Amino acid sequence: MQLIEVGSARADKAGRFDGALKVAEHPDGSPVEIPVTIVRGAKDGPVMWMHACVHGDEYCGTFNVHSFVRSLDPAEMTGTVIALPILNITAFRAYHRMSPFEGFNNGDMNRCFPGNPNGGFTEQMAHVVYQHLKKYATHLVDFHTAFTADTRWALYADTGGDVSKGGRLMAEAFGYENTLPTPKGTLVGSAMMSAAADGIPAYIAEAGGLGTSFSMETVKDVTERLRNVARAIGILPGEVTKYEPLTTFSNFHWANAPRGGLFRPSVRTGIQVQEGDVVGTYYNLHGEADGDVTAPASGVVLAYHPGPIIPQGDVLIHIGLNPQTA
Numbered sequence: 340m341q342l343i344e345v346g347s348a349r350a351d352k353a354g355r356f357d358g359a360l361k362v363a364e365h366p367d368g369s370p371v372e373i374p375v376t377i378v379r380g381a382k383d384g385p386v387m388w389m390h391a392c393v394h395g396d397e398y399c400g401t402f403n404v405h406s407f408v409r410s411l412d413p414a415e416m417t418g419t420v421i422a423l424p425i426l427n428i429t430a431f432r433a434y435h436r437m438s439p440f441e442g443f444n445n446g447d448m449n450r451c452f453p454g455n456p457n458g459g460f461t462e463q464m465a466h467v468v469y470q471h472l473k474k475y476a477t478h479l480v481d482f483h484t485a486f487t488a489d490t491r492w493a494l495y496a497d498t499g500g501d502v503s504k505g506g507r508l509m510a511e512a513f514g515y516e517n518t519l520p521t522p523k524g525t526l527v528g529s530a531m532m533s534a535a536a537d538g539i540p541a542y543i544a545e546a547g548g549l550g551t552s553f554s555m556e557t558v559k560d561v562t563e564r565l566r567n568v569a570r571a572i573g574i575l576p577g578e579v580t581k582y583e584p585l586t587t588f589s590n591f592h593w594a595n596a597p598r599g600g601l602f603r604p605s606v607r608t609g610i611q612v613q614e615g616d617v618v619g620t621y622y623n624l625h626g627e628a629d630g631d632v633t634a635p636a637s638g639v640v641l642a643y644h645p646g647p648i649i650p651q652g653d654v655l656i657h658i659g660l661n662p663q664t665a
């Protein structure tokens with residue numbers, strides 16, 4: 340067996356290997372290290388790379404990765420799982436989407452891949468991570484959340500050929516009904532689309548909400564769905580569960596809040612809205628209703644802002660366009 344090495348996690352035989360990968364340095368010169376777990380099976384095979392907290396406050400993903408890794412038994416595996424449960428750790432510690440150490444460049448790590456060794460703080464971190472991903476991964480699963488605990492939708496890179504086929508396979512095996520086959524040119528700079536450009540099928544699960552907005556039921560459900568992905572790509576033995584057919588979209592519409600204020604949404608995820616339907620109401624500081632906000636497009640609600648206050652320009656609603664059930 341050839342050595343698989345990500346930072347100090349070194350797997351040269353079957354088993355579980357924990358370690359850390361240095362991705363940057365803090366302003367005081369101390370290392371920024373992120374946790375890595377490699378679980379390697381008795382036989383070589385596919386390498387499923389998974390990571391979470393590319394956005395630091397999307398904690399549900401970390402719990403998903405931890406739970407899945409705990410469920411693995413190297414003796415029954417063909418291939419390897421490489422898990423990085425907290426990618427953007429300085430943001431994670433600060434309870435923020437982006438790193439507090441990002442000074443001048445784009446701090447959204449999911450727009451920084453494949454990274455840049457001469458770029459800003461987040462681009463340099465992404466570069467270190469991506470070099471390892473590109474070297475080892477045959478499949479990528481990236482965990483995100485939206486705002487609310489009821490979030491459950493997914494994306495896969497649909498850039499053609501085997502990348503699309505592999506992405507579709509993971510999407511069907513994970514089985515979140517609402518799924519966006521993501522065309523080239525969308526989500527540029529995401530780990531998913533960067534991996535796809537390098538021939539690696541890639542999948543994003545949007546499971547649960549920001550911060551504490553998720554339940555351990557979600558984590559348990561995701562763990563079983565991930566095990567089904569691992570069965571579908573041949574890492575775990577056993578029958579692949581067939582979930583309900585996917586509802587796919589032509590793309591998504593991502594609308595920002597046109598104004599600030601106290602805000603209560605009147606939608607939930609998974610429902611259909613028509614353009615012009617009321618999706619939430621603003622209130623002024625005296626408690627009077629101060630205008631409705633309407634859906635900017637027709638489609639399925641994938642995510643929405645929960646309030647209770649909304650800054651102007653924050654993401655208000657995410658709508659999947661032209662839903663089609665295959």
Ligand SMILES: [Zn+2]
Nearest residue numbers: 394397483484
């Ligand atoms: Zn995210």
